[in-house]
Amino acid sequence: MNILLTVLLWVTYLLSLYMTIYWVIVFSKEKTLIKKDRKDKIKLKRFPLISVIVPAYNEESTIIPVLNSILELDYPKNKLEIIVVNDGSTDNTKQKVDSFIKNANRNIKLIHKKNQGKAAALNTGLEIAKGEFFACLDADSFVDKNTLKKMLSLYEKETKDLAIITPAMKVKDPKSFTQKLQKLEYLVSLFIARLMSSIDCIYVAPGPFSLYRTIIIRKLGGFDVTTLTEDQEIAYRSQKHNYKIKQCHDGYVYTIAPKSFRGLYKQRNRWLKGAIYNIMQYRDMLFNVKYGDFGLMQMAINMLAFFLCITGLFFFSVYILGPFLDFIRDLFILNFNLMPFIQAVMDFRFNIMRLSVENIVIVYFLFLITFSVIYISHKNANECFKKRNIFILILYLFVYYLAISFIVIMVFFEILLDKSHLWKHS
Amino acid sequence: MAVERKINKGNYIIAAILTIMVFVLGLSLGFLFDNLRLNYSETINKESEVNYLSLQFQYLYLTTLQNTNSSCAVLHSAIEKSTKDLSESLQDFITFKENTKLNKKEYELIGRRYILDNLKYWLLARKAKEECNLDVVNVLYFYSEEHCQICPNQGVVLTYFKKQFGDSLLVFPIDVDYEEKEPIISILLDQYDIREYPTLIIEDRKHSGLIPNTEFKELICNSFQDEKEICKKD
Numbered sequence: 086m087n088i089l090l091t092v093l094l095w096v097t098y099l100l101s102l103y104m105t106i107y108w109v110i111v112f113s114k115e116k117t118l119i120k121k122d123r124k125d126k127i128k129l130k131r132f133p134l135i136s137v138i139v140p141a142y143n144e145e146s147t148i149i150p151v152l153n154s155i156l157e158l159d160y161p162k163n164k165l166e167i168i169v170v171n172d173g174s175t176d177n178t179k180q181k182v183d184s185f186i187k188n189a190n191r192n193i194k195l196i197h198k199k200n201q202g203k204a205a206a207l208n209t210g211l212e213i214a215k216g217e218f219f220a221c222l223d224a225d226s227f228v229d230k231n232t233l234k235k236m237l238s239l240y241e242k243e244t245k246d247l248a249i250i251t252p253a254m255k256v257k258d259p260k261s262f263t264q265k266l267q268k269l270e271y272l273v274s275l276f277i278a279r280l281m282s283s284i285d286c287i288y289v290a291p292g293p294f295s296l297y298r299t300i301i302i303r304k305l306g307g308f309d310v311t312t313l314t315e316d317q318e319i320a321y322r323s324q325k326h327n328y329k330i331k332q333c334h335d336g337y338v339y340t341i342a343p344k345s346f347r348g349l350y351k352q353r354n355r356w357l358k359g360a361i362y363n364i365m366q367y368r369d370m371l372f373n374v375k376y377g378d379f380g381l382m383q384m385a386i387n388m389l390a391f392f393l394c395i396t397g398l399f400f401f402s403v404y405i406l407g408p409f410l411d412f413i414r415d416l417f418i419l420n421f422n423l424m425p426f427i428q429a430v431m432d433f434r435f436n437i438m439r440l441s442v443e444n445i446v447i448v449y450f451l452f453l454i455t456f457s458v459i460y461i462s463h464k465n466a467n468e469c470f471k472k473r474n475i476f477i478l479i480l481y482l483f484v485y486y487l488a489i490s491f492i493v494i495m496v497f498f499e500i501l502l503d504k505s506h507l508w509k510h511s
Numbered sequence: 512m513a514v515e516r517k518i519n520k521g522n523y524i525i526a527a528i529l530t531i532m533v534f535v536l537g538l539s540l541g542f543l544f545d546n547l548r549l550n551y552s553e554t555i556n557k558e559s560e561v562n563y564l565s566l567q568f569q570y571l572y573l574t575t576l577q578n579t580n581s582s583c584a585v586l587h588s589a590i591e592k593s594t595k596d597l598s599e600s601l602q603d604f605i606t607f608k609e610n611t612k613l614n615k616k617e618y619e620l621i622g623r624r625y626i627l628d629n630l631k632y633w634l635l636a637r638k639a640k641e642e643c644n645l646d647v648v649n650v651l652y653f654y655s656e657e658h659c660q661i662c663p664n665q666g667v668v669l670t671y672f673k674k675q676f677g678d679s680l681l682v683f684p685i686d687v688d689y690e691e692k693e694p695i696i697s698i699l700l701d702q703y704d705i706r707e708y709p710t711l712i713i714e715d716r717k718h719s720g721l722i723p724n725t726e727f728k729e730l731i732c733n734s735f736q737d738e739k740e741i742c743k744k745d
Contacts, residue, residue, distance in 0.1 A: 110529075
């Protein structure tokens with residue numbers, strides 16, 4: 086049993102170390118990474134027509150601010166069309182949008198459909214969209230006014246097979262602990278996505294304001310209405326057809342993150358389950374050199390992430406939870422007399438010989454890289470790390486991923502109970 | 512789209528090389544430390560040998576020449592200190608033995624020496640108690656490192672009361688996992704008819720099974736001739 090544990094631990098170390106060092110190398114090649122943001126105005130060669138699709142289901146409280154943020158985009162008014170898709174709302178969404186359209190005097194359409202979910206709503210909008218490029222904006226997200234121009238300048242620089250440009254997502258006004266943890270998480274994801282973008286390995290096109298090239302998405306057949314996570318599925322499909330996906334690292338979009346753990350649980354349950362289904366659906370691409378670094382490595386990493394969550398939880402139970410439960414048991418034996426333990430702590434002689442050096446070297450290395458990543462993620466997103474966030478950082482490093490791992494376990498159980506979606510083919 | 516996607520082979524290879532380098536660094540340091548620990552344990556063992564010789568001589572002096580109160584006190588406190596040092600280094604030793612990779616055989620030998628040392632001190636403590644008429648309690652503690660789930664609990668109780676009773680209580684732990692390698696263990700198990708663990712031999716009386724807090728304190732207190740300070744409380 087001990088041998089199994091040791092082997093598992095070292096396999097986990099090796100894989101984590103390899104993955105981490107790989108990204109360090111990708112980072113070292115992306116030399117332009119920490120250059121200052123473009124302070125001068127973006128000059129576009131031309132202004133193509135842009136469609137913004139807003140799927141709305143019972144969003145009466147947030148639909149107007151969202152529409153306003155779209156209207157405030159720094160872009161010629163006559164080159165922007167907004168399509169609000171009322172996905173069978175039962176509240177006052179329709180009335181609010183109608184009166185907004187009357188007063189705004191801009192190119193805004195409102196179409197109604199039966200409630201069939203976000204992907205279907207997007208496809209409905211896509212049918213009538215006239216723009217050369219289109220984006221979608223959820224009712225809980227707000228786009229920065231310079232983002233559209235930044236994304237278009239990226240389209241101008243790249244080749245015609247660039248299908249999707251992903252935004253730089255940040256959490257809007259985090260207040261609760263859960264939201265602050267997510268803010269940190271999004272900053273790190275933002276940075277990692279930038280690295281992935283440089284080797285064409287992006288595997289998710291975030292819902293809020295990803296900018297799609299209309300002709301390519303239509304060719305691919307629009308969004309998949311049967312999947313749990315259509316934003317990830319469209320990215321996998323683009324990768325499968327060898328289209329490019331790039332990130333606009335300073336194209337900011339602000340989204341409202343779930344406040345409570347329960348909300349987070351629901352969101353991540355859907356994301357993680359969808360992720361597993363997507364990986365299974367596109368399993369042909371795994372380790373397949375035909376799909377470049379994405380097939381060879383990114384898909385493996387996506388799978389590995391789940392493996393690491395489970396082993397992480399396992400090691401937590403063995404090395405931390407186990408001894409803690411032993412401590413509780415010892416307290417029972419001693420009739421809850423804490424004195425022996427306090428005495429043991431006071432008597433503790435630090436003997437350097439007792440340190441397990443191999444473990445320390447590897448863990449030190451991983452921690453070093455983790456802290457560097459967090460520092461660089463802040464710089465990358467033009468955020469400064471405030472000292473009062475130290476507590477959040479500690480929670481993030483030691484507690485957050487345990488919580489996510491717990492959600493992963495639940496997802497695994499749910500999938501095992503209902504295997505029907507697992508074998509769907511792409 | 513029939514696009515030829517390239518893979519960045521260089522990245523994978525460099526990453527693999529760096530990973531192996533870090534890994535090898537960790538392993539090398541690990542082996543280095545393993546040998547350092549072994550040397551350290553062996554030095555402690557040698558120290559213990561010399562301490563024992565010194566104690567043997569003190570006892571010999573006591574029985575052959577003078578039998579004053581002060582030499583008894585000195586002998587007794589020397590035994591107590593040696594036993595304490597032994598049990599402290601035993602804790603380190605157990606950790607080292609768990610983590611060793613190449614030196615299993617050497618650690619087994621050291622483990623046997625710990626058992627023999629503890630038994631030697633136990634015998635010496637008994638003789639000293641008789642000779643000097645000391646009011647102390649000697650406890651021989653049989654446990655199994657690998658096959659006894661609740662032994663660590665007994666260990667916690669013993670450690671606690673060792674501190675509480677100070678030099679009035681001496682505990683000598685014997686790991687019966689060494690039974691095949693160290694014959695004296697079989698002899699003792701037979702003599703006291705020991706079948707389960709943990710088992711305490713308190714002044715020749717056998718107590719099997721886990722003895723928690725209050726029962727243990729009672730047992731020890733009842734074994735003294737005069738009532739001790741600590742036994743008066745609650």
